[in-house]
Amino acid sequence: MSTLTLDRDEVVRLAALATGDEKHEASSYSTLDALLVLYGRVLHVDPSDPGWEQRDRFILSKGHGPAAYYAVLSWRGFFPEHWLPTFTRQGSRLGSHPDRLLVPGVEASTGSLGHGLPLAVGVALALRAKGADQRAVVLTGDAELNEGSNWEAIMLAPQLGLANLTLVVIDNGSSTVDLAPIHERLAVFGWHAEQVDGRDHAALEAALTARHDGPDAVVATVRSES
Amino acid sequence: MIAMRAQAIDTVADLFERDPRVAVVLAEISLERFAPVFARDPARAVNVGIMEQTMVGVAAGYALEGFHPVIHTITPFVAERGLEQLKLDFGNQELGVLVIGVGGSYDYGSEGTTHHSPGDVQALLTIPATQVLVPGVAAEADRLVRDTYANDRITYLRTQIVTNREARPVELGRLLVERRGSRATVIAVGPMLDRTLAATADMDVTVLYATTLNPFDADTLGRELAGDDVVVVEPFFAGTLAAPVSEALRDRPTRLHFVGVPRAVIRDYGTAEQLDHVLGLDAAGIHRQIASAIG
Numbered sequence: 280m281s282t283l284t285l286d287r288d289e290v291v292r293l294a295a296l297a298t299g300d301e302k303h304e305a306s307s308y309s310t311l312d313a314l315l316v317l318y319g320r321v322l323h324v325d326p327s328d329p330g331w332e333q334r335d336r337f338i339l340s341k342g343h344g345p346a347a348y349y350a351v352l353s354w355r356g357f358f359p360e361h362w363l364p365t366f367t368r369q370g371s372r373l374g375s376h377p378d379r380l381l382v383p384g385v386e387a388s389t390g391s392l393g394h395g396l397p398l399a400v401g402v403a404l405a406l407r408a409k410g411a412d413q414r415a416v417v418l419t420g421d422a423e424l425n426e427g428s429n430w431e432a433i434m435l436a437p438q439l440g441l442a443n444l445t446l447v448v449i450d451n452g453s454s455t456v457d458l459a460p461i462h463e464r465l466a467v468f469g470w471h472a473e474q475v476d477g478r479d480h481a482a483l484e485a486a487l488t489a490r491h492d493g494p495d496a497v498v499a500t501v502r503s504e505s
Numbered sequence: 506m507i508a509m510r511a512q513a514i515d516t517v518a519d520l521f522e523r524d525p526r527v528a529v530v531l532a533e534i535s536l537e538r539f540a541p542v543f544a545r546d547p548a549r550a551v552n553v554g555i556m557e558q559t560m561v562g563v564a565a566g567y568a569l570e571g572f573h574p575v576i577h578t579i580t581p582f583v584a585e586r587g588l589e590q591l592k593l594d595f596g597n598q599e600l601g602v603l604v605i606g607v608g609g610s611y612d613y614g615s616e617g618t619t620h621h622s623p624g625d626v627q628a629l630l631t632i633p634a635t636q637v638l639v640p641g642v643a644a645e646a647d648r649l650v651r652d653t654y655a656n657d658r659i660t661y662l663r664t665q666i667v668t669n670r671e672a673r674p675v676e677l678g679r680l681l682v683e684r685r686g687s688r689a690t691v692i693a694v695g696p697m698l699d700r701t702l703a704a705t706a707d708m709d710v711t712v713l714y715a716t717t718l719n720p721f722d723a724d725t726l727g728r729e730l731a732g733d734d735v736v737v738v739e740p741f742f743a744g745t746l747a748a749p750v751s752e753a754l755r756d757r758p759t760r761l762h763f764v765g766v767p768r769a770v771i772r773d774y775g776t777a778e779q780l781d782h783v784l785g786l787d788a789a790g791i792h793r794q795i796a797s798a799i800g
Contacts, residue, residue: 336569379598380598387569387598388593388597388598390593393558394562394593397558397559397563397590398562398563398565398566398569398594399566401530401562401564401566401569402567402569404548404563404567405567407548408528408546409570427558428559428590431553431556431558431559432562434554435556439551
C-alpha cells in the first residue's frame, strides 16, 4: 500500500493542464479526492510496471471527465506530465474517456455508463479464481447508478460473496432520480456500505481501506466542485 | 444425433477441463448441460441469473485477467440485448469471448417475436474483427469451437435446431466446394446446405458451403466462381452477407442474389421447419427463389 503525501494542490495543477472538456469539469473534479486517496494511500500499484500481476485493479466506470484521473495517474508516474496538455487533441492518448490500450495504468476502457461495475465483478471473480488476494475497485457516479446494468451487478456481487470488490460511488448530487440515501440502498442488497465526506481524505482512506466478508461500498458525497 | 447446442456445450466442458484459463459465464440458460464445469471448478463458472448485460460484462472481467470466457444464452438476449456490452467490453478493448447462441432466427418459433433473432449476425458483424461461425451439424460445431475458443477476439457460434445430415471437414475461414457447375454459384450457409443441395439437384450450378462468415473466404469464391450469378442462401436476414460477398467479388462483374429470412417481423408460430416452409426456406422454396434469380 502506498503512503504518499497527498499533494492535492499538485494534482489540481496537473488536472488544470488537461483542458478542452469543460462540459465534464464538474464531474472530473468531484472524483479528484477519492482518486488521490486511492492512488496515494490505498491501491497497490507500480507505475513502472502497470501490468504488475500483484497490483490492485481500479476501474473508472464513470469514464467521462477523466482530467482528475489522468492527473492522478501522471502524479503517480504512469505517464509524463507533458501528455496532459494534449488532452482530447488529435494524436493524443488522452481522450474524454479513458482507453486502456492507450493510457498506462488504465485497466478498462470506459465511457458508456453502466459497464464498469459488471466488469469489476468479473475481475474480482477472476482474481479469486487465480487465488490472488488483490482487490478490484470500481468508481461510479450517483447519476450513473440510473443505468440498470449497475443494479444487476449490485444484486449479484453480494450473492457471490465478493470480499475483494469495492464500489466507490461519487455522489455529487447529479442524479435525476433521487437515490438518497445511496449507502442504505446498497446495504439492502447486502453490501457493506458507508457514506463519507468525499473531500475528507482521512475518512476516505479509512473507508476505502476497510475490508469485510462481502463486497464493500463507499459513497463519497461531494457537494462542491473544487 | 446430438444437437448442435448440446455438442457446443460438451466441447466447452471438455476445454474447461483441459485449459485452466477457460471460464464460463451463464445467464440461467443450459445450466444442466453445463453442470460438469460447475462441479469441476466453480471459481471459473458462474451463473449470474437473468442478467444478460452483466453476463457479458462479467465475462469481460475474466478476459481482462487473461481468461478465455465463454458465454451462452438464447440468441436475441446476447446478440441484441448485450450488443453494446460486446462492442465496448470486448470489441473496443480487443478482448476475446466465445459467444454460443441458441435459437438462431426462429428456432423458438412457438415463443413468438421476442425470441426471434434473424438479425443476430448482421448486428454482430458491426463489431470489427468479430468472428462468426455457423456450423451445419454438431461435429462441425465441435471442430470450430476447439479452433477458436482461445483466439482473443469475439467469436460468435450460431447453433440451430435444424441441421444437415452429415458433417463436412470444415476449416476455419474456408469455403468448401460441394458441387461444381457452370451456370451460377450458390453459397449455402451452415444448416442451409442440405436443403440447398436438394433445391439445386437439377441445376448446373456450383455449390459452396460456408461455416465461417468472418473472415470470409474470398479466395475460394473467386477461384470457384461459375457463371455471372451468385446466390447466397442464408439462415438469417436475406442480404446479411452482402458486404463480405460484394467485397470478395469487387473485381468480378456478377449479379448477387440473397435467399434468406425476409426482413419483416414474423408473426406466425410453429416449429422451425414449419416456419422454414412458410418463409420459403425449405428445399422447394429455395429452389423457387434460385430458379427465379438465375433464370
